[in-house]
Amino acid sequence: MKLKVLYFARLRERLGVAEEAVELPDGMGMVAMLLDVLRARGGVWAEQLAAGKNFRVAVNQDMAGMEAPIEDGDEVAIFPPVTGG
Amino acid sequence: MKILVDEKDFDAGAEIAALRAGNPHIGAVASFVGLVRDTNAGSTVASMTLEHYPAMTRRALEAIVAEAGRRWALLDVTVIHRVGELRPSDQIVLVAVASGHRADAFAACEFIMDYLKTQAPFWKKEQTPAGARWVEQRATDEQAAARWAE
Numbered sequence: 001m002k003l004k005v006l007y008f009a010r011l012r013e014r015l016g017v018a019e020e021a022v023e024l025p026d027g028m029g030m031v032a033m034l035l036d037v038l039r040a041r042g043g044v045w046a047e048q049l050a051a052g053k054n055f056r057v058a059v060n061q062d063m064a065g066m067e068a069p070i071e072d073g074d075e076v077a078i079f080p081p082v083t084g085g
Numbered sequence: 086m087k088i089l090v091d092e093k094d095f096d097a098g099a100e101i102a103a104l105r106a107g108n109p110h111i112g113a114v115a116s117f118v119g120l121v122r123d124t125n126a127g128s129t130v131a132s133m134t135l136e137h138y139p140a141m142t143r144r145a146l147e148a149i150v151a152e153a154g155r156r157w158a159l160l161d162v163t164v165i166h167r168v169g170e171l172r173p174s175d176q177i178v179l180v181a182v183a184s185g186h187r188a189d190a191f192a193a194c195e196f197i198m199d200y201l202k203t204q205a206p207f208w209k210k211e212q213t214p215a216g217a218r219w220v221e222q223r224a225t226d227e228q229a230a231a232r233w234a235e
Contacts, residue, residue, distance in 0.1 A: 006138070008206065009136050009210070009219055010219040054222075058138075058206070061141035062141075062144075063145075063204065075140070077138060077141065079206065079208070080208065080219065080221075080222075081203075081221070082202070082203065082205060082206055082207055082222065083207065083208050083219075083220040083222050084135065084137075084166060084178070084202060084205050084206075084207025084208070084209070085119050085166075085177065085178050085202040085205075085207070
């Protein structure tokens with residue numbers, strides 16, 4: 001399945017990418033599994049998306065937890081805790 | 086309900102006048118304006134750039150305002166949040182809440198700000214004498230939002 005993955009703010013700068021298409025094997029339908037695939041790239045990916053790091057995930061523009069389901073064609077965004085207002 | 090995310094500045098007085106125009110049921114308007122400070126975390130701040138996630142920002146703000154409407158008796162709400170480059174004393178955000186009585190307006194205004202600061206996808210980057218830095222979320226922001234948990 002194919003996902004559109006977006007990165008914002010500090011994470012966008014550290015990872016050096018704002019948006020990409022990520023292909024996941026069929027059956028990998030959870031946020032946690034996408035993160036495992038991204039961490040497996042090593043380097044800055046493993047460092048910035050490490051389990052203890054403080055980041056948030058949204059699936060199709062709604063805040064989502066690690067267990068949230070993802071489906072083919074979904075837009076997943078990964079970003080630091082927000083600081084508006 | 087008016088929700089606006091824009092680079093342009095806003096006129097808080099005109100927004101409040103528009104919010105209450107023509108509705109004689111309104112007995113209270115509570116509003117909050119957030120401004121860019123010239124210092125933060127021990128450094129001078131020359132300017133601040135606000136980034137957002139356009140597809141999600143409006144939806145998140147609508148969800149926060151809808152939740153406030155479930156908790157309190159509100160007659161109308163305006164939320165305006167700016168993005169782009171801002172300087173000290175510039176306005177960042179306006180939340181204005183109209184209701185029949187003041188308690189609902191005060192509480193909902195504070196709730197919307199607390200949730201906005203933890204749930205709406207905006208990020209601030211400050212220019213300081215030591216260079217640019219991303220503002221980190223404060224633990225007190227999460228605590229402020231958590232006190233509204235039902």
